[in-house]
Amino acid sequence: MIEVQNLTKRYGDKKAVDNISFTVNKGEILGFLGPNGAGKSTTMNILTGYLSSTEGVAKIGEYDVLENPLEAKKHIGYLPEHPPLYLDMTVRDYLDFIYDLKRCKIPRKSHIGEICRLVRIEEVYNRIIKNLSKGYKQRVGLAQALIGNPEVLILDEPTVGLDPKQIIDIRNLIKRLGKNHTVILSSHILPEVQAVCDRVVVINKGIIVADDTADNLSRQLSTDHKLVVRIEGPEAEVRKLLTSVPNMQSVVLLGEREKGVFEYSLEAKEGSDVRREIFNRLSNRSFPLLGMKTSEMTLEDVFLTLIDDKSKGGKK
Amino acid sequence: MGAIIKREMSSYFSSPIGYIYLAVFYLFAGFFFYMTTLQAGSTDLRGVFINLFSVLMFLIPILTMRLISEDKRQKTDQALLTAPLTLGGLVFGKFIAAFIIFAMGVAVTLVFAVVVSFFAQPDWAVVLSNMLGLLLLGGALISIGLFISSLTENQVIAAIGSFAALMFLSFIDSIAAAIPISFLSTIVKGFSFYEPYNTLTMGKIGLSPILFFISVALLFNYLTIRVFERRRWS
Structure with missing residues (x-):
C-alpha cells in the first residue's frame, strides 16, 4: 500500500533522510521508531506530499506522491507532529472546513458525528479550539486525519501530550483503525510501538537500522541476560x-x-x-x-544493540 | 478552493480585521464623498475614487497580512498542503476571499451613486468605469500583499512589508518625473499604478489598463504559488 524506495532528503549538506526504503502492506500498522531528529517527521512529510524528496520514490497505492499528488493525497489522512488546527475556529467549524477541503462524499453529519464519537470529542464540539487542553487538541487533530475515511493513516507521535488514560484510549483506537486502514505511526517510545504495531522500522540519523516484526524485535532486544x-x-x-x-x-x-x-x-x-x-x-x-x-533498555541502548547486530551481519 | 474561500471569509469576521477594514473604508469613502461631491454640489464621483487610491495603499495590507503568514506560524499549512487541493486552488482561494471582502467595501460607492441620482442623473458609464478601476486596482494590490504574506511567518512583518511596497508603488510617478533620461523615465512610468487607474476614473474603459491590472494580479499569484513550491523543495 505504501512504498518508499531509496528516499533521500537533503537540507544543504545535511541529510535528514538518507536512502531509506521500506514498504507497508495493506492493513498493516507500521511503527516508525527513532529519537527526536532521526528523520521520522521528514519521512512522513514526504509521504504526505508536504515536502518533496531530494531523491527517491514514495508511492501511496499506485500513485507516486510527486507525480500524482492529488490522487495520492486523497488516500491519506495525516496527523502532523504539531496538529494543524485553526485556533480561532470551533471544533465544529474546523471539522466542517476539513470535510470541505478534502471534498468528502460521505454524508456530512453522520460521518463527522461518528468520528467525534470515536475520538471522544463530542463534549467539546462547540468550543473554540484555542481554549481546549492539549489532549483534546491532539484528538481534534486525529479527528481531522480521519475525515474522509482515508485508506492510509499517517500519524506523527499521536500520543504526545496525552495523559496515561488517554494514551491507552488512543492506542486502542489506532489498533481498531488498523483493522481496515493501513497505518504508519511514529514514536520515540519503544513500548508504545511494541504495543500497537505489527511491524517496526527503527530509524536513527536518517538511516534505517532495523525493519522487523514487533515480536522479532522484542526478542532481539530481550534483556533477560x-x-x-x-x-x-x-x-x-x-x-x-x-x-x-x-x-x-x-x-x-x-x-x-x-x-x-x-x-x-x-x-x-x-x-x-x-x-x-x-x-x-x-x-x-x-x-x-x-x-x-x-x-x-533505553532507546539509546536499542540503537547500540541494533547497530551492533547489523555490523556483525546479524540482521535477520 | 471553495472551502478555502469560505474559511478565510469567516475568519475575517471572527476576528476584528474584517470589521476594521470595512469601517475604515466606509469612513474614508464617506468623508471623500461628502467633501468632493456633496459639499461641492456636484454629481461627479471622481473625487471619491481618486482619493481612495491612497487609502488602499494602507488598507490592503490589513486584508492580506495574515492570509498565508498565519498558516505558516500555526502550521495549518500542513493540513492545506497535504489535502487534495492544487497550489493554484489554495492561492486563488485566499486571493478571492480577500477580494470579496475588499469588494464589500467598494460596494458602498454604489450607494453614493444612488444618493447622487436623487439630485441629478449621474453619468452611469463613468461611475461603472470608476468602480471597475477600483476593483481591478484592489485585485492587483491584494495579489502583491498575498505574495508578501507568503514570504514570512509574522503578520506584522507582512503588513509593514506590503505597506512599504504599496507606498513605493504610489511614488512611481514622482520617481519617473524625476528621472532626466527620457527613455528610462518612460520605462519607470510603465510600472505606474496610478496612470492606468486614472485612465479608468476618467470613464475611459480601455483594454490596456484592464489588462495591466489583471496581469499584475496573475503575476503575483503565480509568484506566490512558486514560493510554496520552492519551500517544498528546499
Missing part, C-alpha cells in the same frame, strides 16, 4: 557465589542499599537465562534475594 539484583549477605561471599553461576560474564557491585544489603549489576552470556540458577544458589546458602529486575 542483563539483571540488577539486590541481595542480603556479606558482599565477598555473595559475589563469589554469583560469579560461579554458569554463563555469568560480569558481576559489578552497585552499592550498599540498606544495611547489609547490596545491589549488583549482572551480565550473563547473551541468550542465556540465569535467573532460576541465581535464585536456587542463593536459597541454598540462605542469602535472601530482595529484588531482581531486568535492566531497562
